[in-house]
Amino acid sequence: MTLLELRDVEVSYGSVRATHGISLAVDEGETLALVGSNGAGKSSTLKAIMGMAPVSSGHVRLNGVVVNGLRPSQVVRHGVAYSPEGRRVFPLLSVLDNLRTGAFTLPKGRLAARLAQMYSYFPVLRERAGQLAGSLSGGEQQMLAIARALMSCPRLFLLDEPSLGLAPVIVQRIGRLLIEIQKSEGLAVILAEQNALWAMGLAQRTAVIDLGRIQLEGPSEVVRHNEDVRRTYLGT
C-alpha cells in the first residue's frame, strides 16, 4: 500500500530552486533512506512533505489525498511526524514537557500510555523526565527529538540527519532503536542522511539526491554497490 507519494515536487525559496521535480513513493511500514551531500535537497524534500517549505509545483499525496498547501499541524493530523535536522529540542523545557509538546494531536486519555511506550524505547528519558532538555547529551537530545515526534502515533516518520555530530557508538545505538520502533509500530520512515552507509543499512530502499534531483533509487543493497555511489558517497 502506497502511503506517501511525491510527484514532480519543486521547492523554491524565492529565486532559489532547492529541488527540481522530486518523485518518490513510500509504502506502509517501509524505511526509505534519502542520502546526499550538503545542499542536495534532503531537508527541503522533508519540509515540503510537512508543509514547511514552499512547494512551487508538483504534488504531495498521503493515502492518495493531496496535502501540499496544508499547514504543518494539519499534516501531523494526517499521521506524519517530523524530527528536524539539529534536533531542536526546547532546551528550557523539561524532557517530559518536550514530550508533551509532541502530543498535541493525541486524545488526552492516551497521553500516559504513549509516554510509557516512549519510555520503554528510551529508558534514559524516563530517568531524565524532570531535567531540562538543554542539559542532556547530544545523543540523549536526539533520542528526545525522536520520541517527541513519535508521541503523535504517526504512520510516517520523517527523520532528518539523526547521526549529525554523534559518536559512532551512539549512532549505532540509535539505529538499533529505530529498527525496533519501526518494527513494533509498523511505521514508515524517511531517513535523510549524509551518513549514507549507515542509513542504507537501516532502509529497505535508498534514493540518492543531488542538486535537487533524485539521481538513483532502488533496493539499498543494489544502490550500495553502485560504482558512482561508492565513489561519491562512500569514499571507496
Ligand SMILES: Nc1ncnc2c1ncn2[C@@H]1O[C@H](COP(=O)(O)OP(=O)(O)OP(=O)(O)O)[C@@H](O)[C@H]1O
Ligand atoms: N530557507 C532557505 N532559503 C533559501 N535557500 C534555502 C533555504 N533552505 C535551503 N536552501 C537552499 O536549498 C538547497 C537545498 O538545501 P537543503 O537544506 O534542502 O539541503 P540538504 O540536502 O538538507 O543539505 P544538508 O546535508 O547540508 O542538510 C541549498 O542550495 C540551500 O542553500
Ligand SMILES: [Mg+2]
Ligand atoms: Mg539538511
